[in-house]
Amino acid sequence: MAETGTIALYLALVLSVYGAFGSVLGRLRSSPQLLDSARYAVYMVPMILAVATFSLVMSFLRHDFRVEYVAAHSNLAMNPEYTWVAIYAGNAGSLLYIAFTLSLMVAIMVALAPKAITHSLPYTITILMAIVTFFIGVMVALANPFDTLSFTPPDGQGINPLLTHPGMFIHPPLLMTGLAAVSIPFAIAVGSLISGRSPDGWVDVGRVWALVVWAMLGTGVLLGAWWAYTILGWGGYWAWDPIENVALMPWLALTASVHSLMVQKRRGMFRMWNIVLVNIAFTLSLFGIFINRGGPVPSVHSFGASTLGWVFLGFLGVSVLFSFGVFAFRYNSMRSAASLDSMLSREAAFLVNNLLLLGVAFVTLWGVVFPLISQMFRGVTVTVAAPFYNQVNGPLLLALIFLMGVGPLLPWRHATATTLRRAIQTPGIVAIVTVGLLLAAGISKPFALVAFGLCAFVVAGIVREWVHGTLVRHRRGENYLAAFGGLIAANRPRYGGYVAHLAIVVLALGVAGSSFYGTQRDIIMGPGDEETVGKYTIRFEGVRTETRADRIEFFNDVTVSQDGGEVMGMTAWRAFYPDLRMAATRAAIRSTPVEDLYIVSSESLEDGRVAFRILVNPLVWWMWLAGPLLLLGTLVALWPQRSLAGSPASTGRADGNIAAAPFGPD
């Protein structure tokens, strides 16, 4: 089966090269047949790559250890369902996965491309096929997942135990596809730029794909945080690790993009800036893929240092030059249709939003890169980790939350000071009252108060909008439920945006609660011992050991009671893999909206005692709502608005031409 895989790779490579050249040639020579042919190549590539992926899957399922990749990432004892994870566990397999999913998304984009980008689509296809070609080319030349060993090992090395968690079934694939797929809105924008036609035609479909990729990346990052929290056992969810950072940065740029694309959609403004933004997002995503491939930065995540990283750096350089070239070439065609009327307007707020988001991205990038700069200039490495990012990004993120509250209250074009004040009043009062109540309750850390106050401000603003909008519609004759539903249906991008803002608010709540009021204790307990942490009394019952083929598992049972109340049992699980000299943990977490009780066992001592780490993390429960809310918001924002297809003045034939139908009421 492995040979089929390699043949499929070569075939896919030829097809994607053909697609890239054929598309641009067909455009330049106005040959509709060549254009169609190139488009068919776009559809064929994912199908051939599917064959390749299938070959790899079969090699795993058949334990074909002569294939080097299969031997490196599986063994006879492995559960078959982990085959899915094993596919992308290593460099070569993950490249195949990325190539396959990217080419699939490209095919979908091309198939669903609206008429508005017909003229630029060939250039878009060329750009995307060039990128797909790159991934397949790297595989074929440097990291073929189907390379065979000169002998057949009796057993493989097994899969990294850290990957055998449900979160690992979704987090890496989502992130990898998300990062690669940033190329899609990029190609749509740049394709439109190259074709030189209507400067706003790409915005509708560009925004759709930017949102889709944004949702993918966002969910991927959140899943990573959730996985880190439950598996890595240090009680945190985000360490500003370089790999985490490089996934966050393009997401921030896409967030900025999604916002300012709305301005271009509504008012034809920010044309140049949106192209720049999309370029920034794409460059950051390539940077992310580069760092992921064993770039020069150490991280818990590294796929393993490899020279592959520098190939990606080269590709990054080439694409930066390319986008810059196109931008310079078409600079003059991008004058905006309208200009800014006032500093106090939604357009201006979006610009500030962009500035803050890119500011956070810049700070994050700077932190990732500074150790290298220090090495270059001083010959001394320094570390840039969480304390740096927290101190510098913290205020920026707070400012963003504030803007999230104020921005939607600003009308387009201009707002008078009075309208603004009236809009801010109710949410502002709610925020102040909230802070007052918190102070009274004993919460007095200033940053935490500001964070909670701002969250209250945003939520109050959103609720006020919803209530106001529903009332307005209700007064026009609908009942409350229909009014609310109709409100959302009539303003889908806007209300989807509100839901997404709520997602950020709950995220902020969790971060603020756990960062400022989290407590941690490391304790050592023998069987029967009891300790009190906060309002919890924790009693270590004992440990059960189970030996498996490749690991020893420790089930550390504890019973927990709260202020003399209900007693419940929790189990902190640990496993040791002697062959790999690795340990894995699963924390015991009791999660309520108020706080998380987090128990993880770090070590079993010889005298039978066990070292535990106990954390009490307030409000973390709310953070995990962010993922579903984000997805819901995206769905609402993207739900298609029904077209005019049914109206009598525009009844048409199937191929789109319009019959001169007599006008009359339907």
Next chain:
Amino acid sequence: MHSMSQIHRRFQPGRLFSIVALAAVAMLGTACLTQGTSPTLEERAQEIGRSLMCPVCPGETIEQSQAELAKQMRAIVREKLASGETRQEVLDFFVDRYNEDVLAAPPKSGFNLVAWGIPVLGIAAAMATLALVLRGMRRNTIGVSVAKEGATVEADLEPYLARVDLELERVLRGDDGAPGGVPPSA
């Protein structure tokens, strides 16, 4: 909007807003002053632990890591704090042994000021640029809208306008569930 603006008029929005803003400042001031009890030794040790990297693990602080060396370092931190050393003294101790990169964030001195300074300068520069750009983008639009209002509608457009009105009504009604508000032709 009616009921809300009535309430607003009775309470004079401007003054209320200023009172509310003052209250906010007062509260935050109180918060800073009544800043909880001073941190315990354990809390201080944990904070220092989060500021020191484990030299043998990639990218983990000594609080995060379960490596033997990390545990030893954590114990040393607690010993030193218990014997009265300050945070800076503890950090310096480890920097002497393991070089600067044992610190989780660059110290705010010497070349490393660049690390902290560039973000601040960069963002300040960006804000200044934005302010300039915004000021440059603002143009007087009054002239434009006057011209639009003065335009007369061509006569032969009338029948088409009527059809457009009907379609618009359908589009708007499809949204509201109530008759759309198409304003009468100028």
Next chain:
Amino acid sequence: MPLLAGIVLAWISVLVLVWPFLRRKNAVHSDDDPVVEIRRRREAVYEEARVLHNDHLLGDVPLVEYEPRFQTHRVLAAELLRDEERLQELAGRLEEEILEMRRKVGTEG
């Protein structure tokens, strides 16, 4: 066996890619049809009017601004509708003339 699969896949791909060159030329792509283009622009104007109307309902756009802007959209849509129908008329007349000429050539030939 893998070689066979590879050859089959390659053949299928070649066939798919060559097919557009072999099939009969079909009628003018509706993408290039200017009538459809104008209709699409008119629908975009309706969408903008709808959004403007909603914004006005929500209080984002005051009446003094809403009315002239809505009028602009209305007039623009009417102009587009007029242009669309004129183009259609033109296209229809062109088709008739071509048919006429074909018939003439047919009877004379």
